Amino acid sequence: MSTSISLPADVDALVIGGGAAGLSAATWLGRYQRPTLVVDAGQHRNRFAAQVHGLLGRDPISPSELLVQARADLSQYRQVSVCEATVSALEPTGEGRFQATIDGAQVTAGRVVLATGVRDQLPQIAEIDAHYGTDVHHCPACDGYNARGATVIVLGAGEHVPAYAAELLEWAGTVRIVTDTTGRAFDEAQSATLAEHRISVVDGVAQALVGAPGTLEGLCLEDGTVVEAQKVFFSYAHHPTNDLAAQLGCELDEHGQIAVDGYQLTSVAGVYAAGDITPGMQLVSVAIAEGAVAGVACATSMRGHRTTKHGPSPAPPTRRFTLHQ
Incomplete structure (x- = not known):
């Protein structure tokens, strides 16, 4: 498995995104012996987190350790290569294939798996980088248990x-x-709901975190008030990394995520998507499962077709998968 910029000119499948979803898809494409290139820009959403939780057989594990192990496992599939680069453009060739521009190089592929994820908008407060993933979090399902x-x-x-x-x-x-604002934060109905659940509201703009990472003491506001806490959670905005999907004309939902069917197939024939870039629950375990579905569906959609010269001989087509060709 290569991690250099020595790229193949032509592959059966191009997987864009080397996080949990992308590597899962690549694993199954490798098991189907499909020449596959994974392009990873290194912008994984959970790269700041201390640990991944709730992953069967790996609870907990650090995000970096999980990806190192996944890449090591992927190396047994000689048809799969990984490069650390960025895809800047992606377009159909008009021949049922796709052309990607990868750090200036051109690669064509018969199928594409988009696993580009989302980007979280962080609070604009001092020390956020040091605390994020340790005692400042964005996902209650992921980190609520530790609070x-x-x-x-x-x-x-x-x-x-x-x-x-x-x-x-x-x-x-x-x-x-x-509230991190000086304006009105909640309407009367919302305020009543918060009071019912005994959730107090402190109006004010956040300035800095108090305490060392791992031993958080609270949050300091602009007026000098310190609000005590051992954990901070936030949810400002989540920006889907959907530029390539938009270039291809994939259908997006109202949140900018890529619409897919039960096989992770997008509205564009030959293009699949998996992980946080698609609608649904955003967990590493879910991303791995969606990646597996995308990888298998992508591989089997090529049955009955001769692909790249390094691909397997075309197996007989099956009716079940004709909708995904």
């Missing part, structure tokens, strides 16, 4: 915040909201 019994701040305002804060009551001893 059990703790005093938790939910940072931010917006119509989704009351429900987001209430979810953390599954684990936290106390939940309070710091």
